[in-house]
Amino acid sequence: MKSLYLDPFSGVSGNMLLGTLFDLGLNFEDFKRELAKLEVTGYELTLTKTAKSAIKGHLFEVTLSAEFKGHHTDEGAEKVHHHGRNLATIESIINDSSLSESIKKAACAVFEEIAKAEAQVHGKKIDEIHFHEVGAIDSIVDVVGFFIGLELLKIDKVICGTLVDGTGTIKVAHGIMPVPVPAVMQMRINSEVPFRQREDVLTELVTPTGFGIIKFVTDTFGGIPDNLVVEQVGYGFGTRETGSLNALRGCLCNSLLSNQRVVQEQDQIMLIETNLDDVTGEELSDATQILLEKGAKDVWTEPIIMKKGRPAYKLCLLAAPTKSEELVKILFEKTPSIGVRQQLMNRKIMQRSVKSVKTRFGDIHVKYLSYDGFSKISLEHDELVDLARKNKVAVRELRNRIMEFVQNN
Numbered sequence: 001m002k003s004l005y006l007d008p009f010s011g012v013s014g015n016m017l018l019g020t021l022f023d024l025g026l027n028f029e030d031f032k033r034e035l036a037k038l039e040v041t042g043y044e045l046t047l048t049k050t051a052k053s054a055i056k057g058h059l060f061e062v063t064l065s066a067e068f069k070g071h072h073t074d075e076g077a078e079k080v081h082h083h084g085r086n087l088a089t090i091e092s093i094i095n096d097s098s099l100s101e102s103i104k105k106a107a108c109a110v111f112e113e114i115a116k117a118e119a120q121v122h123g124k125k126i127d128e129i130h131f132h133e134v135g136a137i138d139s140i141v142d143v144v145g146f147f148i149g150l151e152l153l154k155i156d157k158v159i160c161g162t163l164v165d166g167t168g169t170i171k172v173a174h175g176i177m178p179v180p181v182p183a184v185m186q187m188r189i190n191s192e193v194p195f196r197q198r199e200d201v202l203t204e205l206v207t208p209t210g211f212g213i214i215k216f217v218t219d220t221f222g223g224i225p226d227n228l229v230v231e232q233v234g235y236g237f238g239t240r241e242t243g244s245l246n247a248l249r250g251c252l253c254n255s256l257l258s259n260q261r262v263v264q265e266q267d268q269i270m271l272i273e274t275n276l277d278d279v280t281g282e283e284l285s286d287a288t289q290i291l292l293e294k295g296a297k298d299v300w301t302e303p304i305i306m307k308k309g310r311p312a313y314k315l316c317l318l319a320a321p322t323k324s325e326e327l328v329k330i331l332f333e334k335t336p337s338i339g340v341r342q343q344l345m346n347r348k349i350m351q352r353s354v355k356s357v358k359t360r361f362g363d364i365h366v367k368y369l370s371y372d373g374f375s376k377i378s379l380e381h382d383e384l385v386d387l388a389r390k391n392k393v394a395v396r397e398l399r400n401r402i403m404e405f406v407q408n409n
């Protein structure tokens with residue numbers, strides 16, 4: 001399970017997102033080959049490996065080819081909105097391509113989000129919003145390109161920290177706009193995207209394209225979860241001069257499972273419990289999901305009968321003691337609970353190391369476990385199920401075959 005952690009300490013834009021993916025190893029040639037499936041012409045891509053504030057990273061830029069440059073002028077707002085490509089045109093360019101269905105769906109959803117915001121801001125209908133020539137090509141490359149990048153890098157999940165914008169105003173083709181720019185402010189309505197502004201940076205750090213992508217693609221907002229190991233760090237530069245490092249930092253993370261080695265045979269764990277007689281099934285499921293995402297080692301519910309014969313649930317979770325405060329807060333926020341019980345427990349655990357093993361059915365993570373002279377192995381179940389499906393074999397049979405292979409090699 002590969003996750004991309006984004007740290008937008010200096011905001012986010014389409015080219016910063018792509019620069020970051022290139023710095024994390026996205027291959028430029030593979031990227032261009034995939035992007036060509038859009039069959040859009042009139043642009044050139046530049047990827048520069050450079051350093052800013054002595055930090056090395058990648059700068060990704062989209063420029064219009066000479067024949068298109070001639071047509072672009074600094075038009076007024078009305079003209080900008082009546083020339084170029086509207087949402088429907090952009091969606092048909094994407095949907096008529098031979099890109100994967102998931103890229104098409106994701107890119108269209110982001111364009112729809114941005115166009116809706118622009119329509120609201122400018123008081124127009126969504127189909128009246130036209131991305132002018134530069135903006136259209138640039139945005140198509142950035143939005144579609146980002147999802148191509150995620151697919152090529154085989155990223156399963158995106159986690160993002162707080163978006164940091166500047167303050168003040170910026171000058172665009174049709175006037176002066178406040179920062180955060182209107183389309184970004186519009187997309188922030190009822191969104192969970194964490195956002196703050198730097199008073200010392202008097203320009204835009206979060207662009208509509210950057211915000212639209214982050215809002216759609218992010219699975220979880222917050223810090224890097226405890227169960228992830230950072231395996232690679234990359235920087236994608238922005239083009240604005242901000243007076244400090246203008247970059248987006250990305251970290252490729254893997255679940256601890258991939259390179260975990262636990263040597264101690266005992267530790268301490270916190271058991272947190274709360275009894276709930278007024279919770280809905282929806283709230284319970286939501287709370288369970290969030291607690292797991294935020295680092296609980298396990299979360300489960302037990303049916304109980306409470307005072308006055310009330311059928312109820314006990315929501316229980318196990319967590320590292322250092323995580324308990326954060327998780328208790330989530331329990332209070334996400335359920336009707338007004339009190340929780342905590343017990344610090346001694347835990348016995350098997351020593352373990354995890355290795356990726358190549359088998360003729362495919363790669364699988366194997367856990368090697370030992371305790372006081374006794375040892376055993378176990379296979380990562382989700383991967384086993386995937387391999388069973390791919391190889392059209394029953395899970396049980398595949399487990400036996402892989403276990404036999406691992407034990408004999």
Ligand SMILES: O=C([S-])c1cc(C(=O)S)c[n+]([C@@H]2O[C@H](COP(=O)(O)O)[C@@H](O)[C@H]2O)c1
Nearest residue numbers: 121135139172181182183184207208209210
């Ligand atoms: O051209 C228009 S209508 C326009 C609207 C807005 C609003 O917020 S509304 C913002 N901008 C600025 O244009 C550039 C390009 O943005 P991308 O997201 O395409 O990179 C950026 O500075 C926007 O804030 C233009």
Ligand code: NI
Nearest residue numbers: 118121122183
């Ligand atoms: Ni606009």
